[in-house]
Amino acid sequence: MIYEKIKSRRTIRKYVQKDVPKEMLLRCVDAARLSPSAANRQPLKYVVVNDEELLEKVFSTLSWAGYLPDHQPSEKEMPRAYIVILLDKNILQKPGHDAGIAAMSISMVAHDQGLGSCILGAVDRERLKKILNLPDSLDIILVVALGYPAENPVADKVRDLDTKYWLDENAVLHVPKRELEDIVKWNGYQKDHT
Numbered sequence: 343m344i345y346e347k348i349k350s351r352r353t354i355r356k357y358v359q360k361d362v363p364k365e366m367l368l369r370c371v372d373a374a375r376l377s378p379s380a381a382n383r384q385p386l387k388y389v390v391v392n393d394e395e396l397l398e399k400v401f402s403t404l405s406w407a408g409y410l411p412d413h414q415p416s417e418k419e420m421p422r423a424y425i426v427i428l429l430d431k432n433i434l435q436k437p438g439h440d441a442g443i444a445a446m447s448i449s450m451v452a453h454d455q456g457l458g459s460c461i462l463g464a465v466d467r468e469r470l471k472k473i474l475n476l477p478d479s480l481d482i483i484l485v486v487a488l489g490y491p492a493e494n495p496v497a498d499k500v501r502d503l504d505t506k507y508w509l510d511e512n513a514v515l516h517v518p519k520r521e522l523e524d525i526v527k528w529n530g531y532q533k534d535h536t
């Protein structure tokens with residue numbers, strides 16, 4: 343069930359050093375291709391990276407786990423592929439929401455195929471643009487890192503209103519999620535905004 347898949351997906355930042363088959367990566371892009379798009383303009387383009395030399399160069403433009411400086415992928419845990427989500431400014435000038443939706447489609451189809459993923463917004467876009475030889479008409483919106491998971495993060499409850507993810511004594515990453523009752527109101531808020 344899709345709900346169970348969404349529940350069991352966690353962001354993966356450490357990867358097994360095993361190649362990801364091209365077909366799996368293309369299936370992820372295909373899911374993005376078929377995703378909702380505002381006014382069906384479909385302004386996104388994609389660069390798939392799996393070349394060994396480029397993998398390292400792309401890695402050097404990314405920032406990982408801002409809350410946990412100790413939870414960075416080491417050289418032996420680097421992603422084995424990237425899908426770079428681009429906005430084609432010849433089609434649309436402002437990014438809107440399409441890229442986020444595409445990133446989620448990529449992450450879910452990756453997860454469904456046994457792959458881990460991390461959506462990254464903390465990207466040195468200027469440098470990555472040069473590394474990938476992108477024309478001026480393409481803007482980098484998000485990068486999705488991919489590979490077979492080498493960690494098993496778990497969803498957790500938010501404690502003391504703190505949503506920062508944290509590592510336990512076994513180096514397992516805990517990702518606090520707000521409770522349903524804390525985020526849902528039926529049919530609006532009360533007049534006093536409670």
Ligand SMILES: Cc1cc2nc3c(=O)[nH]c(=O)nc-3n(C[C@H](O)[C@H](O)[C@H](O)COP(=O)(O)O)c2cc1C
Binds near residue numbers: 354462465495517
């Ligand atoms: C738009 C967006 C940008 C993100 N950027 C980064 C990033 O630059 N680096 C990183 O390590 N994680 C990044 N993440 C991953 C989030 O930290 C992660 O989704 C969050 O901690 C919740 O964990 P979960 O995905 O396992 O539920 C990003 C996620 C989203 C949706």
